[in-house]
Amino acid sequence: FSIQNFDICTLFWSTLVLGFSYRSGNNITFMFNLSVVTEQIKVLVRRGDNATLPCRLNRSSQTSFDSSEMRVKWTKLPQHSSEETFVLVSVGIYRKTYGTFNHRVYLQEADENDASLIITNVTLDDYGNYKCEVISGLDDSTNVVSLELEGVVFPYSPRLGRYNLNYHDAATACLEQDAVVASFDQLFDAWVAGLDWCNAGWLSDGSVQYPITTPREPCGGKNTVAGVRSYGQRDKDQARYDVFCFTSDYRGRFYFLIHPSKLTYKEAVQACKNDGAEIAKVGQIYAAWKLLGFDRCDAGWLADGSVRYPISNPRRNCSPTEAAVRFVGFPDKKLKLYGVYCFKASK
Template sequence: LQGRLWWLASLSCTVLLFSPFVTPHPADPDKGRRKVVHVLEDDSGAVIVQTAPGKVVTHRGGTITLPCRFHHEPENVDPARIRIKWTKVTDAFQFEDVFVALGRQQRAFGPYRGRVDLEQAGVGDASVIIHNVTLQDYGRYECEVTNDMEDDTGFVSLDLEGVVFPYYPRLGRYKLNYHDAEESCKQQDAILASHAQLHKAWLEGLDWCNAGWLEDGSVQYPISHPRDQCGRKDTPAGVRNYGYRHKEDERYDAFCFTSKLNGQVYFLKRFKKVSYPEALKACQRDGSAMAKVGQLYAAWKFQLLDRCEAGWVEDGSVRYPIVNPRARCGGSEPGVRNLGFPDKKFRLYGVYCFRKDSPDPECVSTTGPECFGGGGGRGGAISSFMTQHRDGW
């Protein structure tokens, strides 16, 4: 009898060992990265976090809620012992602190100070509200809720309504390493575009034959109309990818991204054309600044600025925005026409100026959410995009 029991025990272990329900999972390609883990059973004090699927979308200057809810088991846990922490995922292995709350103690970090607070819409609400959203807020956020030794995590992606534009400086094309490209976009009131933003721009019709840096360090370019001078005519349309390049040594153009303006771009009406120095002074006399390239693109996209007159912009180039194409205005597609970088002494052009929105007088002495620029609906958008080629317009 003893031998039979031993045989049955051995057989049970063998069945469990080779049962498909306990077969080890294959090697995880994301091993070493932080993951979302959802505990769905027992009453061991587990914390369960839920975040919204997909993306939440706003624009620069807006106010947005990053949704995150949680519940813990058992439910009679002291709320003061629940810690809520938000971080931004800057890349695969880097996290930037955004906000932390433990009971009534709350703290925002770095550029989020004064702009982030808890929604506090009831028990189990870990959502945060970001006021006066900036271009740099774009990206993926992690919501972590901790109850003593138990925790769970969820992710929320924040997207911005905006426009992608290719950029190269006066020095010419293929002159920017990654850091130069990053700085060039910043100088034009923009940031380096993400792959998702460039892909969306390509879906809307962006066609550009020069490769440019993206924010992740890759180099890509969008082709809507395949042709021999842009990687062969018989290749399919799409976003061509050179992969990740050496950020210091290799040089390309840049793809920049900007969003809705906290101000207005306008063409300064004058009776005569002006040189670049004269244009700069003319905007200043009008209580404005010369418009940056990113601001002109944002005005074209959201203000539907349509002007068939070439004008100086801040980087020394000459451009003009076209919403409704017509034959005498440079082509059959909407877009921002680029005439390049002429001699700044030429008096052949007008000028585009930018004037910031005046602050609401009622907001001067308050910091309420209504004073963070979150009001207003979505600006107008152009359904089709621009078609530009290697040789310019």
């Protein structure tokens, strides 16, 4: 028997008529006593962690139950499309995993009622809602769990300047900075935490929005209320804006390289290589600042050619009014005016 050869519909519905039933004379009575419960609605982890999405069977103690006939199906619900993504399918002792989840997911099975899903080495793309569906005979029950990542949203525009990215360029720009395009929920949470940014940027649903905590001109007007302002859906090919990226924890070491002299961009890249590392990305400096409290008042080159520095403890001559990743700009790469931030990945 090979589960790979099963058609999904066949896998789940071919034996429905076997159901929960018992005979009384010539009659068949069906018993619907199965439900699925979750201990928590949201699971919060960092990238690289293992996540357990709870799902337990709640069934009548009087119900006769054959675990070999039970089907468990985990899917990821679509954020911006119409189709669910298969994650894991289980029939009795047989398992099948799918796509990017292949070899990364399995059922916890702490007991006969446990259908919880364990996702190992959580990635940024794993963020979203997951549906647990359990089928036994004619009994079918589902529940949804949200997987959220602890991380940081940051606005991004390239060297070309403000409003130069269509949606596809924006997605690539975030990916190149060790991040993904932020969702509306992630941007909203960042706004609640105090993010204030006047430039509009793409979000993962194809909308363009920006967060304002202090209403002012020309950011919607002084007499408007604070909030996440929306331009609505925009043409992903033709419209051009900045982008809001989201990143989470990393597996490695982010650091400012101690070097006897200031560096050009090319020298900065080579200096990190000489130290067994690579020049750090914008997402990594934001993650180090937000999640680890990294604080350094030295401006340094990053992989995209920008120069920035992270301040967790505001002070004069560094960032006197707020904790922030300070942006110096995209200077001429031939200037020997800055240090460099490096990143050394864990083996």
